[in-house]
Amino acid sequence: MNAVVLATRNKGKIREFSEMLQNFQLNVLGLDDFPEIGEIEETGVTFEANARIKASEVAKATGLVAIADDSGLEVDALDGAPGVFSARFSAPNPTDEKNNALLLEKLQGVPYEKRTARFRCVMLAYAPDGQELCADGSWEGHIAEQPEGDNGFGYDPLFVDSISGKHSACLSRDEKNARSHRGKALRKLLEDWPFFWGRVKHS
């Protein structure tokens, strides 16, 4: 079976990837299977650059095709912040709770109609021979004034899906995967997957 490794340590992403890939003929490994791989520094200024850094480092270290996701939240009233810094918004020692609290603080006094935002995801598969496949996805919504829901991760309790009007953390797993930036990017990536896999040199 084709083996790929997910170049992420985010448990929420790993869960969503696993749910969406369960019907594919892929043996999906994670970084837990390669404890020798340390922290990967995200020095890029774009989602694409960071996705390439993560995927290429893991592909070279494992000799397997690696898939990375670099994603984040862009808030219009904050000129696109936190963007590529979404995971590190409340640095040093960022947590999802602190990131959400900081986001609410920065948006204090901003009316709902001006709290527009989107999640973006760039997903990139990188082969040890240097070939790559890249796809992106975005998800439009608003930032609520109060958190709601227990599902998902990250900013999901504050992100309101523009279509259903529901907080992302209130969506079921299938509903989120159907709408989300990550779901869209992964479905695009998989469309071109057979062609990519056929071109890659497998050792």
Ligand SMILES: O=c1[nH]c(=O)c2ncn([C@@H]3O[C@H](COP(=O)(O)OP(=O)(O)OP(=O)(O)O)[C@@H](O)[C@H]3O)c2[nH]1
């Ligand atoms: O509510 C959310 N629902 C989502 O669906 C989602 N997708 C991304 N994000 C935020 O953006 C950061 C990614 O940063 P990121 O791509 O560097 O990932 P990460 O550092 O968490 O893990 P890794 O993949 O780098 O190992 C995450 O931590 C989250 O804060 C999300 N928040």
Ligand SMILES: [Mg+2]
């Ligand atoms: Mg990261």
